[in-house]
Amino acid sequence: MQKLVLLGDEAIAQGAIDAGLTAIYAYPGTPSTEITEYAIRSKEARNGQITAQWTANEKTALEAAIGVSYAGKRAMACMKHVGLNVAADPFMNSAITGVNGGLVIVSADDPSMHSSQNEQDSRFFGKFAQMPVLEPVNQQEAYDMMAYAFDLSERLNIPVLMRITTRLAHSRAGVQCVSEKRQQNSFGLPKDSRQFVLLPSIARRNYKMLLNNWPLIEQESEISGFNEYIDGTDKSLGIIATGIAFNYLMENFENRVIPFPVVRISQYPEPTEMIRKLYDSVDKILILEEGYPMIEDRLKGTLNTGKTIHGRLDGTISRDGELNPTIIAKALNKHIPETLPPSDVVVSRPPALCAGCPHIDSYNALNEALAEAGQGHVLADIGCYTLGALEPFMAVNSCVDMGASITMAKGAADAGLHPAVAVIGDSTFTHSGMTGLLDAIIHQTPITVVILDNGTTGMTGGQPSEATGRLEDICLGLGVEKDHIHVLNPIKKYHDENVAIIKKEFDYQGVSVIIPRRECIVTLNARLRHIKAQKAKS
Amino acid sequence: MKTDIILGGVGGQGILSISAIIGTAAVEKGLYVKQAEVHGMSQRGGDVMSNLRLSSEIIYSDLIPKGQVDIIIGVEPMEALRHKAMLNPEGWLVTNSTPFINITNYPELEDVYAEVRKIKNHILIDADAIAKQVGSVRASNVVMLGAAAPFLNIPEDAFFTAIQRIFGSKGEDVVQLNIDAFKAGFAEAQKVIESK
Numbered sequence: 001m002q003k004l005v006l007l008g009d010e011a012i013a014q015g016a017i018d019a020g021l022t023a024i025y026a027y028p029g030t031p032s033t034e035i036t037e038y039a040i041r042s043k044e045a046r047n048g049q050i051t052a053q054w055t056a057n058e059k060t061a062l063e064a065a066i067g068v069s070y071a072g073k074r075a076m077a078c079m080k081h082v083g084l085n086v087a088a089d090p091f092m093n094s095a096i097t098g099v100n101g102g103l104v105i106v107s108a109d110d111p112s113m114h115s116s117q118n119e120q121d122s123r124f125f126g127k128f129a130q131m132p133v134l135e136p137v138n139q140q141e142a143y144d145m146m147a148y149a150f151d152l153s154e155r156l157n158i159p160v161l162m163r164i165t166t167r168l169a170h171s172r173a174g175v176q177c178v179s180e181k182r183q184q185n186s187f188g189l190p191k192d193s194r195q196f197v198l199l200p201s202i203a204r205r206n207y208k209m210l211l212n213n214w215p216l217i218e219q220e221s222e223i224s225g226f227n228e229y230i231d232g233t234d235k236s237l238g239i240i241a242t243g244i245a246f247n248y249l250m251e252n253f254e255n256r257v258i259p260f261p262v263v264r265i266s267q268y269p270e271p272t273e274m275i276r277k278l279y280d281s282v283d284k285i286l287i288l289e290e291g292y293p294m295i296e297d298r299l300k301g302t303l304n305t306g307k308t309i310h311g312r313l314d315g316t317i318s319r320d321g322e323l324n325p326t327i328i329a330k331a332l333n334k335h336i337p338e339t340l341p342p343s344d345v346v347v348s349r350p351p352a353l354c355a356g357c358p359h360i361d362s363y364n365a366l367n368e369a370l371a372e373a374g375q376g377h378v379l380a381d382i383g384c385y386t387l388g389a390l391e392p393f394m395a396v397n398s399c400v401d402m403g404a405s406i407t408m409a410k411g412a413a414d415a416g417l418h419p420a421v422a423v424i425g426d427s428t429f430t431h432s433g434m435t436g437l438l439d440a441i442i443h444q445t446p447i448t449v450v451i452l453d454n455g456t457t458g459m460t461g462g463q464p465s466e467a468t469g470r471l472e473d474i475c476l477g478l479g480v481e482k483d484h485i486h487v488l489n490p491i492k493k494y495h496d497e498n499v500a501i502i503k504k505e506f507d508y509q510g511v512s513v514i515i516p517r518r519e520c521i522v523t524l525n526a527r528l529r530h531i532k533a534q535k536a537k538s
Numbered sequence: 539m540k541t542d543i544i545l546g547g548v549g550g551q552g553i554l555s556i557s558a559i560i561g562t563a564a565v566e567k568g569l570y571v572k573q574a575e576v577h578g579m580s581q582r583g584g585d586v587m588s589n590l591r592l593s594s595e596i597i598y599s600d601l602i603p604k605g606q607v608d609i610i611i612g613v614e615p616m617e618a619l620r621h622k623a624m625l626n627p628e629g630w631l632v633t634n635s636t637p638f639i640n641i642t643n644y645p646e647l648e649d650v651y652a653e654v655r656k657i658k659n660h661i662l663i664d665a666d667a668i669a670k671q672v673g674s675v676r677a678s679n680v681v682m683l684g685a686a687a688p689f690l691n692i693p694e695d696a697f698f699t700a701i702q703r704i705f706g707s708k709g710e711d712v713v714q715l716n717i718d719a720f721k722a723g724f725a726e727a728q729k730v731i732e733s734k
């Protein structure tokens with residue numbers, strides 16, 4: 001048995017590999033990225049024993065994973081929470097098809113929005129699809145749960161959603177791994193050849209099977225061992241703590257003994273019997289959830305006529321944001337020792353584009369081209385280049401969801417905005433930009449689409465971009481006129497030339513595509529360092 | 539035994555590597571470790587921090603409770619101060635004095651140093667200058683690690699093993715540079731401690 005120091009993300013990947021994983025697919029997204037990075041680096045992937053790949057987006061990732069399951073093998077798709085929105089269609093329907101090989105979907109939530117547009121709580125998606133949800137309390141449990149998740153998936157014929165949050169994803173701890181890896185499943189198509197055919201008649205049958213299965217899924221939550229009733233002598237309060245909130249609770253008690261009865265929840269649907277027992281034996285209840293007040297809301301119900309329930313809904317804990325041990329101490333009315341006052345010389349240091357980043361030159365050119373038109377013309381997207389919304393550029397006016405730049409520019413143009421400019425990164429373009437571009441081409445909408453091609457998926461740490469080497473071909477293939485596709489070199493020397501090209505395209509009454517192309521400085525430097533190291537070795 | 543550490547700096551300054559060295563050294567010595575890192579958006583030149591907890595007992599929370607931090611290690615002085623309210627008033631703040639200025643409203647440096655000196659137990663050293671002396675300014679993060687080492691309750695040899703393990707793939711000279719940087723930081727901190 002080997003003990004490794006792993007990020008929560010890495011523990012999940014290692015746990016899956018040790019549980020007989022055949023394939024893992026993902027589109028990068030903080031805080032989920034390191035799961036797939038770890039799997040890609042693993043010796044199993046390098047030897048070709050498992051497939052570990054980045055995909056165009058989260059939907060294609062999950063669909064590929066469903067295909068692996070169809071063929072009888074164990075598969076996984078990983079994404080950040082908003083990625084699950086993109087993959088929602090296959091996600092919801094995979095609960096109806098059921099599985100052949102075990103299927104686990106990992107969604108990493110980002111409470112406090114460290115690197116995200118929202119802090120949506122993926123547990124709701126599990127409930128929505130009627131799938132079991134696992135929410136590990138720590139790195140070890142994340143590892144251990146993978147084997148259980150695949151077994152459960154195959155046993156109950158249902159995909160399993162694993163929900164983690166930033167703090168676990170990006171925190172390292174020692175993880176004890178099993179000494180013997182499970183063999184991969186052998187290839188085998190579903191016994192029922194119509195299982196994955198969701199024609200209404202079959203879907204109705206499958207859905208009934210899912211509903212009939214629900215009591216078994218509920219029962220799992222009582223007996224799997226991942227949910228726990230921990231009795232306490234002081235019945236004035238009962239505590240429900242989900243996922244890593246349990247750690248913050250424990251942190252607040254000397255010798256790690258809690259005087260109150262506690263239900264610790266790491267598996268959903270939440271264990272009704274344990275919660276009932278707690279509710280019946282205590283005076284009032286405190287609910288600690290890293291995320292939305294999901295259990296709290298259900299327990300209170302619409303009328304809230306039962307016992308007093310404290311949590312995020314009554315203001316005991318802030319309604320938004322990540323938990324920490326100090327927030328829990330306050331909720332428990334614990335004395336918080338006097339601390340040093342914060343230093344008032346400290347000012348905020350927001351993230352910024354790297355020195356030498358190609359996006360800097362692109363924004364300088366775009367800003368100058370738009371000088372006459374004024375503010376409000378640039379619909380942008382998600383990536384490093386979103387930082388163009390801040391000083392000193394103040395260059396972009398939107399960032400909603402991946403791909404929305406092109407489609408919002410189209411809508412704004414339809415409503416009368418001129419020039420209407422979309423700014424989108426190369427990876428974001430192949431994630432969700434291509435279909436929107438097709439809409440604009442079909443309708444000859446006058447928009448100027450700037451695809452910032454830095455040859456990588458920069459924001460999430462430089463994963464390969466599926467757009468690399470084929471952007472012009474994609475645009476031509478979709479139907480952009482050849483004369484209205486321009487590749488620019490975004491460096492100071494060509495600034496005036498670049499401004500002139502962009503300005504000219506504003507006048508075109510159709511779709512123009514401008515591609516400023518220069519490699520991301522970070523990946524460039526990494527590449528140069530690598531070459532230097534190789535040379536030094538030989 | 540329990541040591542709670544916050545590392546503060548700017549994205550790209552090498553906090554994650556020193557965090558990894560300490561973590562590896564602690565595991566080497568049979569301690570429990572939890573190390574919460576910042577990945578993502580802030581790594582683009584924003585403020586980044588790491589919560590690092592070492593203990594002979596099981597550690598539950600990945601985050602350190604307010605006021606319980608034993609050591610703040612700053613690879614940049616304002617970033618060290620950012621976490622001041624987390625520090626146990628009896629704890630140590632150990633920081634590099636060389637600022638990283640990528641914002642227009644960076645405070646007066648003397649004001650920053652004055653704030654550092656207000657903290658009862660502090661070490662303020664020019665890690666960039668020391669790193670340059672031993673070979674490369676890029677090792678200034680490891681100089682800071684050396685300067686904090688007297689407070690970490692981990693024997694020196696465990697750090698050397700960890701440096702070997704983490705930098706080994708980059709060649710022997712990189713390992714040696716970092717060991718030298720560690721020793722230089724350690725010696726500098728000793729001077730300050732002895733003068734107290």
Ligand SMILES: Cc1ncc(C[n+]2csc(CCOP(=O)(O)OP(=O)(O)O)c2C)c(N)n1
Nearest residue numbers: 029083382383384425426427428457458459
């Ligand atoms: C649906 C969804 N998936 C993933 C992400 C995470 N994410 C944000 S930006 C980005 C990559 C952007 O790459 P690119 O468009 O090439 O721009 P760059 O960062 O390289 O400038 C990713 C993966 C997200 N915000 N939303």
Ligand code: SF4
Nearest residue numbers: 354357384458520521
């Ligand atoms: S990582 Fe690359 S794309 Fe992102 S800001 Fe830095 S240089 Fe620009």
